Amino acid sequence: IRTAALLHDIGKIGIDDNILKKCEKLTDMEYAAIKNHPTIGAEIIKDVGFLKDSMDIVKHHHERYDGKGYPDGLKGSEIPVEASILILADSFDAMTTDRPYRKAMSYEEAIKEILKNSGTQFDPDIVDKAVFALNKCTKTEKGVVA
Numbered sequence: 001i002r003t004a005a006l007l008h009d010i011g012k013i014g015i016d017d018n019i020l021k022k023c024e025k026l027t028d029m030e031y032a033a034i035k036n037h038p039t040i041g042a043e044i045i046k047d048v049g050f051l052k053d054s055m056d057i058v059k060h061h062h063e064r065y066d067g068k069g070y071p072d073g074l075k076g077s078e079i080p081v082e083a084s085i086l087i088l089a090d091s092f093d094a095m096t097t098d099r100p101y102r103k104a105m106s107y108e109e110a111i112k113e114i115l116k117n118s119g120t121q122f123d124p125d126i127v128d129k130a131v132f133a134l135n136k137c138t139k140t141e142k143g144v145v146a
Contacts, residue, residue: 004083004086008038008041008061010040012040012041015036016035020034024101028061038070042055056082057080057083057086060079061090063121064087065079066121069087072107087122088122088127091122092114092134111134
């Protein structure tokens with residue numbers, strides 16, 4: 001999981017920089033191009049022996065628990081558990097980091113968003129464990145969230 005987490009967006013090297021750096025809303029064509037990065041990433045690492053175990057995690061880090069993700073529309077237990085962990089971790093990082101198109105959410109807002117999307121975007125078992133771990137490791141001024 002650690003190796004896949006470090007490499008999960010490697011496929012973005014195959015995406016045009018104008019799309020990656022765009023601050024405005026992506027067109028449908030641009031979004032379709034972005035959606036190729038997990039498959040490109042898996043292709044890049046597939047023949048590197050010590051990275052083979054990371055290939056499926058990289059490929060499926062944009063799947064959704066409800067099957068509405070990409071590239072394969074996997075749902076529920078079809079998604080490798082390691083990918084489900086990375087999906088949540090990557091989403092939490094994205095939510096709590098400033099982006100060109102929006103400011104970062106607070107820790108509390110991100111946890112609420114994760115809980116709101118438990119069972120749709122995120123595996124509910126992973127959500128429960130992640131929120132428990134995050135609250136155990138990170139105490140806020142207001143106390144434990146959720």
